[in-house]
Amino acid sequence: MRLTLVPRRQDFYEVFAALGRNAQATAVMVEERFRGFPDSGVEHGKVKDLEHEGDRLTAELYQLMNTQYVTPFDREDIHDLARAIDDVVDHMEHASDLLGLYRIEATMEQAIEQCGLLLGATDYLAEALGGLRHLSGLQKPLAGIKRREDDGDRVVRDAVAALFEDDDISPRAIIQWKDIFGALEDSLDACDTAAHLIGNIVVKNA
Amino acid sequence: MAVRVGDRLLGPLFDTVAQVSGRTPVIVHTSADAELALRSAHHDLVVLDPDIASIDILPDDPEARPAIVVWISARSSARVAQLLEAGADDAIDPSMAPVELAARLRRPLRGRFVAVARxxxxxxxxxxxxxxxxxxxxxxxxxxxxxxxxxxxxxxxxxxxxxxxxxxxxxxxxxxxxxxxxxxxxxxxxxxxxxxxxxxxxxxxxxxxxxxxxxxxxxxxxxxxx
Structure with a gap:
């Protein structure tokens, strides 16, 4: 593999923006799947396709890093940010997959609320990733992600508490929903990690 | 429910029964009405106060009666044993926290709902x-x-x-x-x-x-x- 000395910064920005849009599209799909489950018409395969697209874009970004002598940010920052965005999509895909794996009959309101927060967080993430080129105007989306993550902590605590309010709740339901709530929460946490990494990139490069 | 009207714990008990059964409880005030409730196919659970209706009125056939939980003002092992021997499903008393009341009321209902649904x-x-x-x-x-x-x-x-x-x-x-x-x-x-x-x-x-x-x-x- 040959390193090229001609900077291709544009390519990095474009791939990051595409990763942001892909995370946003995944959140839209997952929210629709949860809200209407099991009759929403959104099969898990559609979510899986978006996850594959994210993997392809991440591989493209790594390929750029491996072939470019000059990168717009530290290689480590690019690597960590790509990984965090990948986690955002992977955890949403996992939550969506669990609906089928666990043969869930219907969703819970708290999970739909988590999906709503992911919609907002990934909107902001896409906005922040689209703004990497100029490293400006990122405060609002980064603060927005933090708010969604804080709200997510509250929602997941309430969701888990709801599973233990009555001794007669099925242990099967507790196991299933703790995993699903956890996967959605992990995705929100990954949004927050990505926001922190973007914040660090701004400090280093602005 | 067959409990004394003046009982200060009637409100919380009423709420707990409503929550556990998912229905609005009916309160009766006489032994005759309590006996009717015990023999009715429309009730899943009867909370019985022995000061109103004697435990002797419990129907013999456990399949032909609702779940019966007896409300006693003071708990003693001898009293609880006597009630259980007489056919009650459980005994509850004012010392119990709402969470224990709910659990005790729920327990005898489990099998009954299966029977009702069938x-x-x-x-x-x-x-x-x-x-x-x-x-x-x-x-x-x-x-x-x-x-x-x-x-x-x-x-x-x-x-x-x-x-x-x-x-x-x-x-x-x-x-x-x-x-x-x-x-x-x-x-x-x-x-x-x-x-x-x-x-x-x-x-x-x-x-x-x-x-x-x-x-x-x-x-x-x-x-x-x-």
Missing amino acids: QPAVLGALRVDAGLREAAWHETVLPLTPREMEVLQVLVAAGGRPVSREAIYRQVWRWAMPRGDRTVDVNVKRLRGKLAVAGVPVEVVTQPGVGYRLTIGTADQAVTGL
């Missing part, structure tokens, strides 16, 4: 026997899944009275419904769709803050509140 239910021309996997309007067989059939059977058995989501869940799924669970709503939505497609003039009405109830249109002679 009995065929009829409302007007609508007949449901989830045990045999049969649901029909007049002679028309309704293409329902086993779950939808059981949900419909619970609503039919309620005879037009509203039934809470929690009570439906407990009777059909045999567990307590986690707060926020949409399983009952999803099944009711599908049920509505199938009843409409089959042209059955039965409507599952949402009673805000309560749950669901059935109404039958004027095409049949039956009406709400049966």
